[in-house]
Amino acid sequence: MRNTIFIVSLVLSTIVYAKTSSSSRETNNKAGYVDILPSDKKDAILIPGNSLGAGTILQATGQVVAIGPRNIEHDAPTYAGNSGSPIILKKNWNVVGIDTYSKNNSLKRWDDKFSFKQPASQIKNDVRLFGYRLDSIPSNGWERIKWSEWRRQIESLEKMRALMDSIYDAVTGKHISETNDRRVYAIFKDFDNLRYTAPMQVWNSAKKTCFLLKSLIGTDMVNFPSWSYNFLREDVKFTKERANAYRAALETDETAQCLMPTKTYLNNSESHTQPPTTQE
Numbered sequence: 523m524r525n526t527i528f529i530v531s532l533v534l535s536t537i538v539y540a541k542t543s544s545s546s547r548e549t550n551n552k553a554g555y556v557d558i559l560p561s562d563k564k565d566a567i568l569i570p571g572n573s574l575g576a577g578t579i580l581q582a583t584g585q586v587v588a589i590g591p592r593n594i595e596h597d598a599p600t601y602a603g604n605s606g607s608p609i610i611l612k613k614n615w616n617v618v619g620i621d622t623y624s625k626n627n628s629l630k631r632w633d634d635k636f637s638f639k640q641p642a643s644q645i646k647n648d649v650r651l652f653g654y655r656l657d658s659i660p661s662n663g664w665e666r667i668k669w670s671e672w673r674r675q676i677e678s679l680e681k682m683r684a685l686m687d688s689i690y691d692a693v694t695g696k697h698i699s700e701t702n703d704r705r706v707y708a709i710f711k712d713f714d715n716l717r718y719t720a721p722m723q724v725w726n727s728a729k730k731t732c733f734l735l736k737s738l739i740g741t742d743m744v745n746f747p748s749w750s751y752n753f754l755r756e757d758v759k760f761t762k763e764r765a766n767a768y769r770a771a772l773e774t775d776e777t778a779q780c781l782m783p784t785k786t787y788l789n790n791s792e793s794h795t796q797p798p799t800t801q802e
Contacts, residue, residue: 569598569621571607583612587650592658594619596651609653619653665752675747675754682742682761686768689735693780709734713781728781736772739765 584598
């Protein structure tokens with residue numbers, strides 16, 4: 523999701539290319555997008571995109587392998603970060619689809635394994651790559667985006683994820699540093715300074731640490747999107763549910779007990795010993 527802004531810009535460029543080039547081919551599609559015809563199978567394609575999320579556009583080339591009612595299957599070597607990239611027919615530079623997902627072939631059945639080994643098998647690799655056909659998307663299936671609001675929603679999602687990842691790493695005893703959420707690092711640095719004091723003082727400090735972490739989540743929730751674009755809706759819903767679950771967990775004594783072991787949280791990567799089950 524870190525590169526979602528970049529990806530969506532590719533999606534929007536796909537729409538523009540498709541609309542401007544649709545007049546070059548006959549189509550019965552009411553939406554006005556480019557149809558991909560059965561004759562396009564085996565045609566060379568180009569998929570420019572943000573391969574592996576590096577923030578640069580690399581060009582993957584390949585062929586159309588198969589065409590379905592909603593999907594295009596291709597063999598261009600795409601990666602995480604290519605989702606949303608336009609699938610372009612090189613013979614006429616029409617954009618016919620959006621690179622979308624991959625599928626791993628498990629080949630657990632003996633007969634599937636047999637067929638896969640045959641020279642005539644059209645499934646050549648362990649992974650199959652797919653994109654959505656532009657002409658399968660209805661005209662009302664697109665959503666107009668205001669970029670300033672889109673960026674705000676993306677940044678809020680990333681900030682909340684980073685906060686909760688840092689909290690999880692710290693509470694479960696993983697190494698944290700200032701490269702994580704600096705607020706979480708500062709809270710645990712203060713807690714570490716009291717780790718070897720009297721048990722009751724450490725316990726009170728652990729409870730205070732949980733309270734501060736819960737407050738951090740609450741503060742970021744204030745700025746979290748109250749609504750979201752359809753593309754982000756499931757991510758926003760899941761992140762809110764995760765945040766609420768973390769806040770509930772931080773209210774329990776069990777979470778505070780996890781902060782009681784003798785190992786330090788900072789500046790080492792060793793795991794904790796088992797936390798005590800009783801408090802003095």
